[in-house]
Amino acid sequence: MTAADAPSTDAGPRAAVLVTGTEILGGWVTDRNGPWLARRLGTLGVRHVTTVAVGDRPEDLLGTLEGLAARGIDLIVTSGGLGPTEDDLTTETVAAFTGRPLALDEALEGRIWDRVLAYVRRVASTGPTDLDALRAANRKQALVPEGATVLEPIGTAPGLVVPGEHGPGRAGVPTVVVLPGPPRELRPMWTAVEEGDLLAPVLGGAVRRGESTLRLFGIHEAQLADLLRDARRDGVPLDRLEVTTCAHRGELEVVTRWDPADAAAATALEEHLASHAPRALYSRDGRGVAEHVLDLARERGWTVATAESCTGGLVAAALTDVPGSSAVVHGAVVAYDDAVKRRVLRVDGGALAEHGAVSATVARQMARGALDALRVDVAVATTGIAGPDGGTAEKPVGTVFLAVATRDGRDEVRHVSIPGDRASVRERTVTSALHLLRRVLTEP
Amino acid sequence: MTAADAPSTDAGPRAAVLVTGTEILGGWVTDRNGPWLARRLGTLGVRHVTTVAVGDRPEDLLGTLEGLAARGIDLIVTSGGLGPTEDDLTTETVAAFTGRPLALDEALEGRIWDRVLAYVRRVASTGPTDLDALRAANRKQALVPEGATVLEPIGTAPGLVVPGEHGPGRAGVPTVVVLPGPPRELRPMWTAVEEGDLLAPVLGGAVRRGESTLRLFGIHEAQLADLLRDARRDGVPLDRLEVTTCAHRGELEVVTRWDPADAAAATALEEHLASHAPRALYSRDGRGVAEHVLDLARERGWTVATAESCTGGLVAAALTDVPGSSAVVHGAVVAYDDAVKRRVLRVDGGALAEHGAVSATVARQMARGALDALRVDVAVATTGIAGPDGGTAEKPVGTVFLAVATRDGRDEVRHVSIPGDRASVRERTVTSALHLLRRVLTEP
Numbered sequence: 001m002t003a004a005d006a007p008s009t010d011a012g013p014r015a016a017v018l019v020t021g022t023e024i025l026g027g028w029v030t031d032r033n034g035p036w037l038a039r040r041l042g043t044l045g046v047r048h049v050t051t052v053a054v055g056d057r058p059e060d061l062l063g064t065l066e067g068l069a070a071r072g073i074d075l076i077v078t079s080g081g082l083g084p085t086e087d088d089l090t091t092e093t094v095a096a097f098t099g100r101p102l103a104l105d106e107a108l109e110g111r112i113w114d115r116v117l118a119y120v121r122r123v124a125s126t127g128p129t130d131l132d133a134l135r136a137a138n139r140k141q142a143l144v145p146e147g148a149t150v151l152e153p154i155g156t157a158p159g160l161v162v163p164g165e166h167g168p169g170r171a172g173v174p175t176v177v178v179l180p181g182p183p184r185e186l187r188p189m190w191t192a193v194e195e196g197d198l199l200a201p202v203l204g205g206a207v208r209r210g211e212s213t214l215r216l217f218g219i220h221e222a223q224l225a226d227l228l229r230d231a232r233r234d235g236v237p238l239d240r241l242e243v244t245t246c247a248h249r250g251e252l253e254v255v256t257r258w259d260p261a262d263a264a265a266a267t268a269l270e271e272h273l274a275s276h277a278p279r280a281l282y283s284r285d286g287r288g289v290a291e292h293v294l295d296l297a298r299e300r301g302w303t304v305a306t307a308e309s310c311t312g313g314l315v316a317a318a319l320t321d322v323p324g325s326s327a328v329v330h331g332a333v334v335a336y337d338d339a340v341k342r343r344v345l346r347v348d349g350g351a352l353a354e355h356g357a358v359s360a361t362v363a364r365q366m367a368r369g370a371l372d373a374l375r376v377d378v379a380v381a382t383t384g385i386a387g388p389d390g391g392t393a394e395k396p397v398g399t400v401f402l403a404v405a406t407r408d409g410r411d412e413v414r415h416v417s418i419p420g421d422r423a424s425v426r427e428r429t430v431t432s433a434l435h436l437l438r439r440v441l442t443e444p
Numbered sequence: 445m446t447a448a449d450a451p452s453t454d455a456g457p458r459a460a461v462l463v464t465g466t467e468i469l470g471g472w473v474t475d476r477n478g479p480w481l482a483r484r485l486g487t488l489g490v491r492h493v494t495t496v497a498v499g500d501r502p503e504d505l506l507g508t509l510e511g512l513a514a515r516g517i518d519l520i521v522t523s524g525g526l527g528p529t530e531d532d533l534t535t536e537t538v539a540a541f542t543g544r545p546l547a548l549d550e551a552l553e554g555r556i557w558d559r560v561l562a563y564v565r566r567v568a569s570t571g572p573t574d575l576d577a578l579r580a581a582n583r584k585q586a587l588v589p590e591g592a593t594v595l596e597p598i599g600t601a602p603g604l605v606v607p608g609e610h611g612p613g614r615a616g617v618p619t620v621v622v623l624p625g626p627p628r629e630l631r632p633m634w635t636a637v638e639e640g641d642l643l644a645p646v647l648g649g650a651v652r653r654g655e656s657t658l659r660l661f662g663i664h665e666a667q668l669a670d671l672l673r674d675a676r677r678d679g680v681p682l683d684r685l686e687v688t689t690c691a692h693r694g695e696l697e698v699v700t701r702w703d704p705a706d707a708a709a710a711t712a713l714e715e716h717l718a719s720h721a722p723r724a725l726y727s728r729d730g731r732g733v734a735e736h737v738l739d740l741a742r743e744r745g746w747t748v749a750t751a752e753s754c755t756g757g758l759v760a761a762a763l764t765d766v767p768g769s770s771a772v773v774h775g776a777v778v779a780y781d782d783a784v785k786r787r788v789l790r791v792d793g794g795a796l797a798e799h800g801a802v803s804a805t806v807a808r809q810m811a812r813g814a815l816d817a818l819r820v821d822v823a824v825a826t827t828g829i830a831g832p833d834g835g836t837a838e839k840p841v842g843t844v845f846l847a848v849a850t851r852d853g854r855d856e857v858r859h860v861s862i863p864g865d866r867a868s869v870r871e872r873t874v875t876s877a878l879h880l881l882r883r884v885l886t887e888p
Contacts, residue, residue, distance in 0.1 A: 027479030028690040035471030053495040067511040246472045312764030313757025320756030331784035334760045334776035
């Protein structure tokens with residue numbers, strides 16, 4: 001992964017994300033808000049300097065806020081710590097940090113209480129509910145620092161925009177946007193903040209940036225670096241763009257961001273990659289390979305199945321992860337045991353004995369067997385050695401055969417060698433299988 | 445998620461994790477090192493105060509190191525930024541931060557070069573390799589801050605332990621452990637540091653803590669909170685333990701840590717949960733439900749299959765994620781389309797018409813069909829509405845039926861209602877299906 005120049009964000013406001021919660025700090029729960037907010041900040045025209053995780057201790061939260069302010073951060077976005085329990089202390093701490101007294105917003109308290117009552121009625125909790133205690137706990141969520149703007153709750157916790165002091169001679173107090181921890185609440189709330197004008201004072205003249213995501217498969221990172229160097233040589237003004245390249249599950253992702261004035265440079269880069277790596281560049285709109293496969297099949301009116309050995313169901317799982325996939329994906333056979341390969345997929349016992357289960361012949365027969373057993377138009381098969389055991393000198397761990405067969409009699413087989421552990425081999429086999437399927441579906 | 449008292453870590457040394465890399469800060473790549481190090485620090489007898497992510501800019505890294513030192517952090521563990529390229533600047537920056545000049549370790553340079561050559565030969569890179577440029581770039585990785593201890597490279601990047609100044613009147617300079625970014629290099633390197641005596645000056649009298657993980661299924665967080673309150677009332681000295689409870693994929697995890705002197709308190713808590721929630725507490729050794737299912741089947745000499753609709757292969761994928769599962773798991777049928785349910789799993793067309801695909805009857809027939817089609821001893825089936833479309837008033841999104849059938853004629857069916865989006869419904873259905881399978885496998 002490399003990041004090229006990011007000239008236009010250097011001068012603008014600087015931002016930090018502050019994720020709270022003992023469960024995230026302690027490594028018990030994966031933080032989904034930090035990465036999401038980072039990507040959103042990247043198009044806002046601010047420079048995202050750091051993401052910090054702290055636990056539920058107010059002194060750690062306060063120390064971090066003060067440290068970020070001391071480093072000249074203009075915008076802090078916090079996630080979590082807005083619940084009704086006593087270890088939810090973000091609002092109190094932000095109020096102390098900004099020197100703004102808290103006051104009860106009675107109308108807000110009423111709106112929160114309506115939401116809590118609706119929730120209590122819906123979940124019909126297991127024991128008797130102490131409504132008075134609940135109401136007292138929820139009152140805390142309606143405390144608002146003086147001068148802050150309330151962001152209407154999506155769950156029961158409201159968010160806040162606490163204005164800072166910005167502009168010449170007034171720097172030093174960052175604007176703090178306080179958001180709830182659940183991603184389904186945080187995301188729409190942040191989107192509303194971005195679309196409104198509450199951040200205008202801190203954003204100043206920062207302009208919203210354009211962003212595009214290109215996905216490539218079948219080339220190495222070094223080859224992509226060469227392509228970018230060639231693009232620069234051929235006159236693509238790369239220094240006007242912020243280009244991030246990143247390897248992910250066996251694919252390469254190129255994310256480009258630009259100031260509105262430089263949109264033509266982004267288009268020129270995209271066209272350069274499209275003309276110099278036409279086979280590798282498969283997605284220009286952010287859609288992943290599973291979505292491409294499903295859309296290509298839908299266009300042809302084709303149905304799809306998988307026959308999986310080493311991937312154990314992951315190819316089917318990747319396809320059916322996409323909403324609406326049931327119109328295209330009819331099913332899958334996971335044939336982990338050779339008896340299942342023979343009986344359900346009609347793989348020939350002689351082929352298994354002669355070539356072994358991990359072979360081009362067996363992969364082809366598995367794909368064709370799935371076509372017949374599940375009566376679909378196209379099927380993809382995987383067979384390989386995921387490890388850690390089962391490797392031999394001739395077929396080491398990572399040896400994988402892929403095949404696609406179509407109702408109209410075509411088939412394609414691939415042999416790939418995948419480095420890494422069991423999880424990597426399985427994951428990259430899924431990617432390779434979906435790309436083989438995509439290739440076949442794009443042929444005339 | 446709640447964390448009970450953590451009395452014994454308060455007085456000890458304070459630690460921070462510092463994760464570097466534009467790809468992690470920007471949200472492009474999931475950080476796997478921060479959470480892993482957090483859990484390890486939790487048993488080391490230090491208080492882990494914060495995890496900070498920064499990009500590849502040295503001024504941001506330096507500013508963060510200084511900020512952590514100013515807040516009295518005693519131990520900083522960094523990950524990443526140790527490669528040969530020019531944006532890998534962690535060692536240089538840590539040297540500047542600690543005021544220790546860098547010197548070339550020639551013997552180390554030779555050892556790194558041997559590793560690079562071996563790697564170049566193994567991967568047989570696509571273009572001609574410029575060995576001189578490579579050697580010059582790799583020299584940088586052999587620069588060592590004065591007084592630091594080198595941690596032998598596992599890939600090509602060595603780690604470092606840069607000693608701080610600790611003890612009465614000498615505080616203010618934290619010890620910095622510098623580790624490479626790839627988890628397969630970072631983890632063994634950190635484990636070696638933990639097991640050696642390089643951290644003795646910063647750890648002082650901190651004692652290594654015990655840790656246990658208990659897993660429960662089938663009770664709510666509020667019920668677990670009640671169980672813990674009852675345990676305290678019944679004399680379990682909970683205030684001697686650090687207890688973290690966390691909901692995860694529909695299960696509850698209880699992680700307990702203790703000072704060696706308080707091991708009996710941890711045992712008392714475990715016994716309390718075992719006697720008051722015997723059905724819910726299914727794992728006392730950290731093994732997950734898939735491993736339990738596989739071990740239980742192996743003990744009986746039984747083979748396993750799945751028949752999946754809404755989970756689309758995820759149950760089979762979860763089972764086959766475990767190394768060695770191929771001895772137990774024979775295969776799976778993903779029957780997304782009703783025609784596959786009928787043809788491959790022999791689900792009765794009348795049952796489909798009368799009850800619908802999402803019904804107890806069809807779930808039972810799917811499990812029994814997988815038993816016959818794949819010739820195994822036990823099979824689990826899933827059918828449900830994962831959403832976002834397909835829900836009705838009678839069967840809203842999240843309606844799921846699960847069934848297990850055994851060769852010796854037993855079957856069990858469950859109806860569950862799962863809240864959340866498509867990914868949550870699929871994920872929790874997998875957990876519930878594996879637990880139903882586990883229950884049946886534990887019956888005499």
